[in-house]
Amino acid sequence: MKVYNFEPTDFDPIATDEAYMREALKLAQKAYEEEEIPIGAIIVSHGKIIGKGYNLTERLNDVTAHAEMQAFTAASNYVGGKYLKDCTLYVTVEPCVMCAGASYWSQIARIVYGAADKKRGASRYGNLYHPKTELASGVLAEECTDLIKSFFRNKR
Ligand SMILES: [Zn+2]
Numbered sequence: 001m002k003v004y005n006f007e008p009t010d011f012d013p014i015a016t017d018e019a020y021m022r023e024a025l026k027l028a029q030k031a032y033e034e035e036e037i038p039i040g041a042i043i044v045s046h047g048k049i050i051g052k053g054y055n056l057t058e059r060l061n062d063v064t065a066h067a068e069m070q071a072f073t074a075a076s077n078y079v080g081g082k083y084l085k086d087c088t089l090y091v092t093v094e095p096c097v098m099c100a101g102a103s104y105w106s107q108i109a110r111i112v113y114g115a116a117d118k119k120r121g122a123s124r125y126g127n128l129y130h131p132k133t134e135l136a137s138g139v140l141a142e143e144c145t146d147l148i149k150s151f152f153r154n155k156r
Pocket residue numbers: 066068095096097098099100
């Protein structure tokens with residue numbers, strides 16, 4: 001399974017994206033420690049983290065409890081509105097169709113993900129993102145992938 005994706009990001013300085021992705025990775029690590037599939041997400045607006053989430057599908061018995069969904073809800077609460085037009089989502093693994101759909105409704109400005117997900121990633125189904133959403137991928141992809149791999153290795 002090849003999940004690496006090293007497309008260059010040419011919107012913001014790479015260092016900034018990496019710094020935020022490290023924050024998302026910390027949340028993924030938290031999920032890992034709680035025996036959840038280790039995916040973490042943060043939402044940033046004007047240099048400030050306004051929403052966080054990590055995968056909680058096991059704890060909540062809820063297939064919708066993906067990291068991104070919780071980050072969207074938290075960020076919307078923070079801004080006091082449903083749209084996230086000035087925001088960037090950083091997520092350690094490529095969003096699934098559900099999360100891509102949620103991001104569509106939020107009209108989020110930008111999505112940056114780490115590892116590609118060839119099996120369940122939304123990109124497999126065409127472009128499900130909002131026309132105003134810019135997409136970047138491959139940020140700290142190796143770290144993001146390693147965490148997932150080590151999780152499933154320990155499960156076997
Ligand atoms: Zn999802």
